[in-house]
Amino acid sequence: LQVTLRPPPGFDLIATARSHGWYDLPPFSFDGDSQTLHRVITVGGRAHDLAIRAVRGALRVKVTPDAPAGEVKSQVRVMLRLDEDLSSFYALADDDPKIAWARRRGAGRLLRAPTVYEDVIKMLLTTNCSWSLTRVMVGRLVDKLGDAAPSGGRAFPTPEAMAARDERFYRDEVRTGYRAPHLVRIARDQASGKLALESWRDERDAEALHDRLLELPGIGPYAADNLLRLLGGYGYLGLDSWCRSKLKRLYPRTRDPDRLAERMYRRYGVWRGLAMWLDLTRDWHESTDDPLA
DNA sequence: GCGTCCAGGTCTACC
DNA sequence: GGTAGACCTGGACGC
Numbered sequence: 001l002q003v004t005l006r007p008p009p010g011f012d013l014i015a016t017a018r019s020h021g022w023y024d025l026p027p028f029s030f031d032g033d034s035q036t037l038h039r040v041i042t043v044g045g046r047a048h049d050l051a052i053r054a055v056r057g058a059l060r061v062k063v064t065p066d067a068p069a070g071e072v073k074s075q076v077r078v079m080l081r082l083d084e085d086l087s088s089f090y091a092l093a094d095d096d097p098k099i100a101w102a103r104r105r106g107a108g109r110l111l112r113a114p115t116v117y118e119d120v121i122k123m124l125l126t127t128n129c130s131w132s133l134t135r136v137m138v139g140r141l142v143d144k145l146g147d148a149a150p151s152g153g154r155a156f157p158t159p160e161a162m163a164a165r166d167e168r169f170y171r172d173e174v175r176t177g178y179r180a181p182h183l184v185r186i187a188r189d190q191a192s193g194k195l196a197l198e199s200w201r202d203e204r205d206a207e208a209l210h211d212r213l214l215e216l217p218g219i220g221p222y223a224a225d226n227l228l229r230l231l232g233g234y235g236y237l238g239l240d241s242w243c244r245s246k247l248k249r250l251y252p253r254t255r256d257p258d259r260l261a262e263r264m265y266r267r268y269g270v271w272r273g274l275a276m277w278l279d280l281t282r283d284w285h286e287s288t289d290d291p292l293a
Numbered sequence: 294g295c296g297t298c299c300a301g302g303t304c305t306a307c308c
Numbered sequence: 309g310g311t312a313g314a315c316c317t318g319g320a321c322g323c
Contacts, residue, residue, distance in 0.1 A: 021301075128302040133318055177316020178303090220303045240301040 001066040005059040005073055007082055012106025013037065013054040015285055016080050020277070022111045024292045025122060025135060026142045027156050032288060040149045041075050041114055042158070043067040047149035052076065064150050081109040084232065089271040093278075102278045105285050110277070112230040116197040117190055118156045119230045120216065123223045124182055131292060140174045162187035182218030206233035206270070225273065234274040237261050246280045 007013075017023045017037040023030040027040035037052040050072070051062040059080075063072050077083055086108045093099040102108050113119045125137045145161045146154030162183065170180035189195040203209045209231060213224035225238030237243075239258060247257035254260040265272040265279075284291040 123301095126301050128300070128315085129317065130300040130319065132300090133316095134301075136318075171316080175317065178314090179316075182303095218303065222302060226301085238301090241299085242301040244301095 001063040001069065001072075003061045003063065003069045003072050003076075005061065005076060005082065007054075007057075007059055007080070010103065010106050011080075011082070011109070013052065013059065013080070015105050015107040016109045016111055018284055018291070019107065019110045020281070021126075021131060021134075021292060022113070022122070024131075024290075025138045027146065027153060028111070029153075030290075032290060038153075039079065040146070040151070040153045040155045041072070042147065042155045043071050043075075045147075047147040047153075047155040048072075049149045049151045049153065050076070052080075075114040078114050079112060081112065084109060089234075089268070089274060092268055092271060093275065096275075098279050098282075099275055101282065101285075107278055107285050108274060110229055110274075113156065115156075116200050116231070117159055117186075119227060120186060120197060120219070121156075121162075121183065123227050124179060124186070124218045125176065126226075127179070127218065127220070127223055137174060137176050137179075141176075144173060159187050159190040163191035179218055182216075185217050200231060203231070206235055209233060210236065229273055229277070233270075234268075234272065235270045236273050237265070237276055238273055243276070243280060250280070 014035060017030050022028055023037065029038045030036070031038065035053060039050045039052065040047050041050055042048070044067070046065075046067075048067045049064045053060050059076070061072060061076055089108060090103040093102050113122070121141075122138055125141075126134045142154050142156060145157035145165070148154050165184075167180045167184050170176050170183050174180075176183060186195065190197055200209060200212065206228060210224055210228050210233070213219055213227050214221070219227070222238055222240045225236035228236060229238065239261060243261075244257040247261060248254065251260055261276055265275045268275040281291070
């Protein structure tokens with residue numbers, strides 16, 4: 001099956017795919033040579049391969065095996081944020097020499113998973129470790145519990161599949177260390193209905209949502225700020241060791257990157273988290289090299 | 294080959 | 309409300 005989507009004006013697939021590290025974690029992968037974003041999604045309990053390419057202003061999605069086009073389109077729209085309105089952010093950025101490039105480049109849409117659940121689990125696996133360890137932990141989780149697609153790649157595990165395993169499994173086999181009990185609790189609460197993470201996409205009160213994110217086990221300020229971005233709230237900076245070191249590199253005269261960021265992006269108000277992220281990742285969009293290689 | 298450090302932090306106990 | 313210390317893993321680094 002092949003489906004076609006009409007992206008909004010100015011949309012750029014490459015800038016969206018490589019907007020942050022998610023493209024580097026399965027079930028996403030990005031092929032720089034063919035400029036194709038690959039992804040395994042689950043539709044009707046089965047794993048399907050997607051290959052997403054930009055062709056003459058449209059998005060072409062090859063789906064294997066066939067799946068209902070409407071369901072594929074709706075998952076692609078969520079992942080690529082096709083329905084997000086960034087016009088008021090770009091209006092602010094146009095006056096800022098540091099970030100005015102973003103509109104021209106089509107940057108600003110942050111890639112996300114088709115489910116909030118997947119984003120939460122992955123964000124938890126980025127905490128207190130190197131990016132290479134995040135990649136290893138997510139890879140093992142997907143390999144061991146995800147359903148296989150025709151390509152041999154696997155879908156992200158469902159909450160039910162994850163809930164069926166215990167803490168030992170996440171310690172000894174996925175090797176997530178002290179994060180294991182958090183994974184079990186989030187998976188079981190989501191599978192049982194005690195948590196309803198997918199409904200959080202409809203929450204428009206960013207502060208209330210931020211508070212709820214912080215209540216999740218293993219999710220602290222860094223992870224909550226960044227998850228909120230994936231839910232459409234950009235008012236928090238989500239500073240981590242990578243951001244701080246990049247801020248120091250870009251602005252070597254600063255001694256306190258936290259204060260600098262607080263001051264420098266304040267004018268963006270509810271968009272300040274996005275403004276900072278784009279400022280820090282500008283070089284990712286200026287080169288075809290993989291920034292995470 | 295071995296020890297140390299720290300990376301896209303969080304939580305608890307204690308002041 | 310502020311802070312020290314514990315917590316898994318694996319890659320980088322120095323010796």
